[in-house]
Amino acid sequence: MDSRRDLANAANAMVARLGGTPLSEDAIADMAGEGARVLVTRVRAAAGLDPLTPSALEQFLEQYDARLTAHTRPYPGIPEALAHLRSHMRLSVLTNKPGQATDRLLTLLGLAHFLMASSVATPVVAVSRIPRVSGN
Numbered sequence: 001m002d003s004r005r006d007l008a009n010a011a012n013a014m015v016a017r018l019g020g021t022p023l024s025e026d027a028i029a030d031m032a033g034e035g036a037r038v039l040v041t042r043v044r045a046a047a048g049l050d051p052l053t054p055s056a057l058e059q060f061l062e063q064y065d066a067r068l069t070a071h072t073r074p075y076p077g078i079p080e081a082l083a084h085l086r087s088h089m090r091l092s093v094l095t096n097k098p099g100q101a102t103d104r105l106l107t108l109l110g111l112a113h114f115l116m117a118s119s120v121a122t123p124v125v126a127v128s129r130i131p132r133v134s135g136n
Contacts, residue, residue, distance in 0.1 A: 001105065003097075004029040005071040010064035011043045017059055020047030035096040036061060061098065068101060069108045082114040090116045 008025040015022055023046055031042040040060045045051045085091060092115055095102050106112040 001072060001109075002075055003072040003105075004032070006067050006069070007032055007039070007064065009067055009070070010060055011039065013063040014040070014056060014060040015043060015047040015049065018044070018047075018049050018053055018056060020044070020049040023047055033096075036064075036098065061101075065101060065104075068104055072105065072109070074109060074111060079111065079114075082111065086114050092116050 005025060008023075008028040011028045012022045023043065027046065028039075028043060031046070032039050037057055040057050041051050043060075044053055044056055049056075082091060093102070093106070097105070103112070106115065
């Protein structure tokens with residue numbers, strides 16, 4: 001899903017509400033990828049705002065929900081790939097987007113029918129790492 005513009009617009013709307021300096025779409029996109037809470041903390045700091053502003057996360061989520069699919073689209077070829085794969089296996093999605101936003105996105109963009117389930121990250125996530133094996 002290419003959601004960078006909607007994420008950036010939501011983040012800058014939050015920044016504007018809090019009186020900070022707006023950031024470029026590229027700057028915000030570089031901060032994304034580890035969930036809304038981390039994104040909001042990074043954006044607040046980069047925008048010259050107190051990183052501990054209590055209502056910032058809620059403001060961001062409200063702004064993001066309001067523009068969830070304004071510009072967000074699947075990457076080219078994804079719907080076709082999902083259609084092909086669905087005929088061979090069961091599909092699901094794992095994301096760090098909030099659950100309700102994920103369900104709405106998949107439905108509004110016409111992708112929900114390809115999937116059996118969606119799963120969203122929780123605030124505490126255990127990460128399993130595969131150890132490197134040396135070539136000895």
